[in-house]
Amino acid sequence: MAEVQWLEEVYKRKDLLLTELVKLLSIDSVLDETTSEPSAPFGRKIAQALSFMLELGERDGFKTRNVDGYAGHIEWGQGEELIGVLTHVDVVPAGDGWTSHPFDPQIREGKLYARGAIDDKGPTMAAYFALRLVKELNLPLSKRVRLIMGCDEESYWRCMKYYFEREEMPLMGFTPDADFPLIIAEKGFLDFKVVGESQPTSPPLDGWLLAEFKAGQRVNMVPDYAVAKLVGSGDVFDLKMKVQEFLMDHQLKGFAEEADDYVRIVCYGEAFHGSEPHKGRNAALELARFLKGIRLDPSGARYIQMIDECLIDSFFGEKLSLEMEDDLVGKLTVNAGVFHYESGKDHYVRINVRYPIREDAEQIIAQVEKQMAAYQMNVTDLDHKPAHYCEPDHPLIKTLAKVYEGQTGQKAELLSTGGGTYARTLKTGVAFGPLFPGKVETAHQKDEFIELEDLFKATAIYAQAIYELAK
Ligand SMILES: [Zn+2]
Numbered sequence: 518m519a520e521v522q523w524l525e526e527v528y529k530r531k532d533l534l535l536t537e538l539v540k541l542l543s544i545d546s547v548l549d550e551t552t553s554e555p556s557a558p559f560g561r562k563i564a565q566a567l568s569f570m571l572e573l574g575e576r577d578g579f580k581t582r583n584v585d586g587y588a589g590h591i592e593w594g595q596g597e598e599l600i601g602v603l604t605h606v607d608v609v610p611a612g613d614g615w616t617s618h619p620f621d622p623q624i625r626e627g628k629l630y631a632r633g634a635i636d637d638k639g640p641t642m643a644a645y646f647a648l649r650l651v652k653e654l655n656l657p658l659s660k661r662v663r664l665i666m667g668c669d670e671e672s673y674w675r676c677m678k679y680y681f682e683r684e685e686m687p688l689m690g691f692t693p694d695a696d697f698p699l700i701i702a703e704k705g706f707l708d709f710k711v712v713g714e715s716q717p718t719s720p721p722l723d724g725w726l727l728a729e730f731k732a733g734q735r736v737n738m739v740p741d742y743a744v745a746k747l748v749g750s751g752d753v754f755d756l757k758m759k760v761q762e763f764l765m766d767h768q769l770k771g772f773a774e775e776a777d778d779y780v781r782i783v784c785y786g787e788a789f790h791g792s793e794p795h796k797g798r799n800a801a802l803e804l805a806r807f808l809k810g811i812r813l814d815p816s817g818a819r820y821i822q823m824i825d826e827c828l829i830d831s832f833f834g835e836k837l838s839l840e841m842e843d844d845l846v847g848k849l850t851v852n853a854g855v856f857h858y859e860s861g862k863d864h865y866v867r868i869n870v871r872y873p874i875r876e877d878a879e880q881i882i883a884q885v886e887k888q889m890a891a892y893q894m895n896v897t898d899l900d901h902k903p904a905h906y907c908e909p910d911h912p913l914i915k916t917l918a919k920v921y922e923g924q925t926g927q928k929a930e931l932l933s934t935g936g937g938t939y940a941r942t943l944k945t946g947v948a949f950g951p952l953f954p955g956k957v958e959t960a961h962q963k964d965e966f967i968e969l970e971d972l973f974k975a976t977a978i979y980a981q982a983i984y985e986l987a988k
Pocket residue numbers: 605636637670694
């Protein structure tokens with residue numbers, strides 16, 4: 518058989534690929550549980566995006582299956598064994614500040630702009646056309662290949678959980694939802710709340726009652742805004758001066774203002790992804806740093822003390838006695854993403870810990886619990902995603918590396934991440950593209966784009982990868 522010119526074959530089909538991708542990108546498939554139905558658990562639009570892909574597959578002669586709107590697959594090939602390619606059709610909300618409408622895809626200077634262009638609808642369509650290419654070229658396969666598309670990747674991963682409880686686990690697979698060349702190691706995740714109860718108290722005579730302390734919306738983001746409300750009959754002018762001084766000293770933005778019966782203090786930080794909390798500026802931790810210098814009611818003081826003694830300047834778990842690191846994924850990280858305190862009610866901090874491959878999650882939680890007991894707080898709402906690792910000499914790695922090196926002429930370095938991809942839902946799996954080394958990452962940002970040349974290159978790589986794994 519003559520050698521396949523993968524990229525050339527993709528170019529012959531590029532207009533059709535773009536046409537179908539633009540249609541997929543036009544569906545604003547953001548999680549919307551107000552439009553949930555039994556067949557559309559994550560809302561009407563996400564269901565529409567999944568149906569669009571499955572109808573495409575059916576039209577082109579593939580076997581397809583919609584697994585109750587949680588996920589679906591498009592299948593080709595024959596044989597006992599199964600290869601999986603995992604992508605997702607849901608997207609994060611568009612946010613503000615776009616040059617063109619996020620759900621009206623536009624091409625400018627060789628880039629396709631739209632929410633989902635690189636995360637993860639562009640790669641979904643690339644993987645689909647890769648599979649289609651293998652089919653159209655009549656390449657003989659000894660295994661089956663499934664393009665498995667999830668619908669809840671950006672939120673709670675309910676999709677793949679549901680799917681793999683009902684469908685077969687592939688022998689091995691890859692997910693085009695991160696970086697090229699290959700990501701073989703992913704940190705483990707622990708999301709949890711530390712919760713305490715505060716007693717109703719009144720302001721101390723020469724101090725303040727911490728009536729409220731709030732920051733953050735997502736556990737995996739560094740909060741960029743924090744607010745505290747203080748009640749009392751203390752010296753408001755003095756308090757405001759102290760706030761100003763603190764903000765200046767720490768080069769922070771914020772203010773203090775007097776309202777009806779309280780003083781409101783606002784502190785701004787810098788948002789960042791929770792996998793690298795030290796690269797942002799946590800507004801809540803900074804505000805707590807200020808408040809620890811103020812005389813507060815016992816309950817409020819204890820909450821702030823916990824933050825000070827366990828979380829401030831402790832992005833690598835220093836104050837939680839959780840300093841650990843390996844040479845695969847680096848250091849354990851701690852992101853305190855959501856803060857909620859109301860005097861006289863339950864209070865909590867939501868924390869995301871990302872730990873090295875071989876560490877013991879139970880031990881980590883036990884250590885946190887032990888330390889929280891000193892503040893009469895408990896660990897609740899624990900969500901654990903174990904670390905993920907694929908041995909470098911596994912045939913999956915060898916095959917994907919060979920394909921990547923053959924098509925790009927560049928060495929397939931093996932990477933690791935503090936982020937999480939669908940690869941970890943597979944028994945044996947890795948993340949494989951679509952972002953090429955040195956390219957700008959625009960996932961989850963305004964003006965998200967994929968470079969057209971990269972889209973076609975990725976399609977060619979996926980096509981050969983599918984063929985080599987399933988031949
Ligand atoms: Zn994604």
